[in-house]
Amino acid sequence: MPTDTEAAKKPAPEAAGEPIQCDVAILGSGLAGSVMGAILARQGVKVTLIDAGQHPRFAVGESQNPQLVEWLHILATRYDVPEIKHMLDIKAITENIGPHHGRKQSFGFVRHTPNREPDPREATMFVIPKMLTEAIHLYRQDTDSYYLSVAAKYGCELRQNWWAVDVDVDDDGVTITGKNGEVFRAKYLIDASGFRSPLAQKFDLRDNPPRHKHHARSLFTHYIGIKPYDDVCNYPQALRPPEESPFHGGTLHHLIERGWFWIIPFDNYQDSRNPLCSVGLTFDERLYPKPTDLTPEQEFNKYLDLYPAVKRQFEGARRVREWVSTDRIQYSSKRTIGARWCLMSHAAGFIDPLYSRGLSNTFEVVDALAWRVLDALREDDFTEERFAYVEKLEQGLLDYNDKIVNSSYIAFSHFRLWNAVFRVWACFTTPATMRQIMARQNFEFDGDDRHFKEMENAPYTGLWWPDSHAFKHLIDLTAETCERYEAGEIDGDTAADLVFQGIRDCESVNTPFGWKDDESHRFYRATTPTMMKFMWWASTSGPKEMRDLGRSFLKGVVRQGLRGRKVS
Structure with a gap:
């Protein structure tokens, strides 16, 4: 692989006029870049x-999770960009960006086998606790266009339909040359362009093949007229999810062998004026090789025909844009940080849209990178060591x-x-989100940025609760057990027994939510009383890592409450 300096010696195309100077150039004006x-x-x-x-344009990556919402809240608070808060809940985004977004009440999962009706007992659901957030299905052509305008409002120089034909890095900065001959000269370059990253190509950064074990390709588009699964599933009432949390209230995953719709x-959402629905099929290309004799629509319908309950959702529906059909979607990079540049998030690698x-x-990386870039500009120091944590974070997020x-x-x-x-x-989504909320509340109380920087001092960077030794052990046990099942060393029931035992043995798995209940418990909806029981358990009888988190979280809540009283 060429070094940055060697690559910089390559002559650039002739440019018209003097380079336009800036502090930071960002390639890619999607949600992350903007x-x-x-x-x-x-x-x-x-x-x-x-x-x-250019914007507006179609994009996937539409489904939020609780940690994403809190990362957005942190970014808005830490860097004083209040417009980011418009993505914190469905009411805020509808009022400030427009009535075209859905609500993300839950993660629902239904297992299917070919040519059979699904067993209603083979479904699971996690309803996001309202005390954490009310998440959103983002209609990306609206959100991305809006945040491009926010970037312009704060002073970003915009170039759309501007093709970078060359990027040169030297000891003093980065030169970006456009197809039109225009040249920009920056002190630092952030590549947020995604899979076709110019930097990844320039420095031959991609792992070939990708280093990760998971394999999948994807088909996706937008449809109109999709029926709610609750209306077509034919389940007895007793085997349906709670009435307050229907399948249609969130993201629905139809699981098939090594794949999912x-x-x-x-x-x-009651105030939405958008009749569209995002639809996709992601499946292991080793089991489902990409055909050469079918269009993407024909291929999608071929698999839709195998699963009658899923197909009923599509009766009378029609797509409203062209299909996207990919090859393997996993990719990774040998490194993501260099002298004066960063491959940010999806430019660095990608695994799968499962679990949103x-x-x-992406926004965890934005948070880690932003303050380092600001410090580097202040001190005129862009050494790679300054950004080493960002590299560790990006690689860890992909690996975990x-x-x-894959499991x-x-x-x-x-x-x-x-x-x-x-x-x-x-089971670890709630404590992981509490950890973020705690840091933000402490920052709002005293304005000390150390609360966010201390979150980086964790032993398992990239794990969504990176402080938890118990979680690290459990996820490693789960991965090892599933791989043994895949290899034929143990059968499925034995593998399930081992993982269930690991859950029961793990002191940090909370009991109030029911994660340690018998296997008939499949739908998890944490009401406010349940959350209060969880907080009591976490603060009093949980293991030390939970007690530390629970007590600190409650302390932050109390301080926020007292502060609110003083303000009023």
Whole structure:
């Protein structure tokens, strides 16, 4: 692989005129690039935001999770960009961006086998506790366009339909040359462009093949007229999810052997005026090789025909845009940080849309990178060591996501094992989000940025609760067990027994939510009383890592309450 200096010696295409100077250039004006641009520009940084396309445009990555919402809250608070708070809940986004977004009340999962009606007992659901957040299905053409305008409002220089034909890095900065001959000169370059990253190509950064174990390709588009699964599933009332949390209230995952259909409605909120629904099929390309004799629509319908309950959702529905059909969607990079540049999030790598971790990972990286860029500009010091944590974070996020996603795909074909893996994924979502909320509350109380920086001092960078030794052990046990099942060393029931036992043995798995209940417990809805029981357990009888978190969280809540009284 060429070094940055060697690559910089390559002659650049002739440019017209003198380079336009800026502090930071960002390639890619999607949600990540625009929010990063807005943050830096808000702090007085001269930012150029470059994109080969233009807005509005179609994009996936539409489904939030609780941690993403809190990362957005942290970014808005830490960097004083209040517009980011418009993505914190469905009411805020509807009022400030428009009535085109859906609500994300839950993660619902239904297992299917070919040419049969699904067993209603083979479904699971995690309802996001309202005390944490009310998440959203983002209609990305609206959100991305809006945050591009926010970046412009704070002073970003915009270039759309601007094709970067060359990027040169030297000891003093970065030169970006456009197809039109225009040249920008920046002190630092953030590549937020995604898979086709110019920097990844320039420095030959991609792992070939990708280092991760998970395999999948994808088909996706937008439809109109998709029926709610609750209306077509033919389940007895006793085997349905709680009436307050229907399947249509959130993101629905139809699980098949080593794959899943996604159903992400934008019309499930009372004030939404958007009749569309995001639809996709992501499946292991080794089991489902990409055909050469079918169009993407024909291929999608071929698999839809195998699953009668899923197909009923599509009766009378029609797609409203062209299909996207990919090859393997996993990719990774040998490194993501260099002298004066960063491959940010999806430019660095990607695993799978399962569990909606894409945007959550992205904005965790934005938070880690932004303050370091600001410090580097202040001190005129862009050494790689300053950004080493960002590299560690990006690689860790990919590696831990690969573990849980690969385990899940293996488990899709065996419901007991899936039920166990599902619990491992879901049971640590609440404490992981509490950890973020606690840091933000402390910052709001005293304005000390150390509360956020201390979150980086964790032993398992990239794990969604990176302080937890118990969680690290449990996720490793789960991955090892699922791989043994995949290799034929143990059967599915034995694998399920091992993971369920690991859950029961793990002191940090909370009991009030029911994660340690018998296997008949499949739908998890934490009401306010349940959350109060959880907080009591976490603060009094949980293991030390839970007690520390619970007590600190409650202390922050009390301080916020007292502060609110003084203000009023």
